[in-house]
Amino acid sequence: MAADLDLIDGHCHVSDPRLAPTESHWLTECAGVGIRQFILGGVDPEDWDRQIAFRQRVAPLGFKAHLTFGLHPWFVASHSDEECERAFADLKNRILFRAEARDHGIVGIGEMGLDSLKGEMALQKKWFQKQWQFAQEVGMPVVLHVVRAHSEACEILGMPRGLPGGSGIVHSFSEGPEIAMEYINRGFLLSISGVIARKGFQKLKRAVVQVNPKDLCFESDAPDQPPPRLNLGTTRPGETGPSFALNLPTAIRDVAETIQVLRKDLSINQGWNTEKWLGESRENLIRCFDLYGNG
16 A cells, blocks of 8 residues: 555655645645655754754654755855855854764755856856865765756766765656766755656656656655646636646655656556656665665
């Protein structure tokens, strides 16, 4: 039965205040389809504190929240260099000793990266480089946020660093096979969100057909990036596109169902159903973030 599974949403922001009013409802919905673990993406120090509170709140209910702390490129783009320096000092203080970080459920560093649509790239590159270097020093996987800056990101990442489980994940990967292999060759999982179930995204769909299943994982990015299932069929004032409800972790099933259809004719995946794909994502995430070691 689906409820008996122990599935993992590979990247989400379920401590976001937008989800708080309906938390008990969507947690029940998650449990009903076997989703009991969440890997949270970090944004800024206030977000890190919300993650800790969420982890403590849901643990008695049988859910496990794995935390990642980082300076999101949007945070970097909207703050001064001095403010980023203070936040980075806070980050290092929270993570410096891995055993202590593990006690608080911290399994990785991120989100970090580059977003060419948001602010000054020089400052983003500086703080991406600093966080990446720190992650290497403490031997922790990372969560990448990269938008239209993949060549620059790969230049900063350099060559593979050889962590036992891998380098981390590329959150909401949406590029084609060539860029996919650049990250895979550097030890990253491609984390696929619900946008793959939308119309278009042909480059992404070609990529997920060509890569090995061991290089994929699934995320919701809740409460953002919902799949078409959550299209309300309306528009907001002044907008022409569809309006979407807030996304939920259950969107990882939409991802799995879509990839099952895209890869159904491949011999390597003959007989794979949605649960098999969700299980593959789970095992890949456990390996990447060493989740068996996270109490």
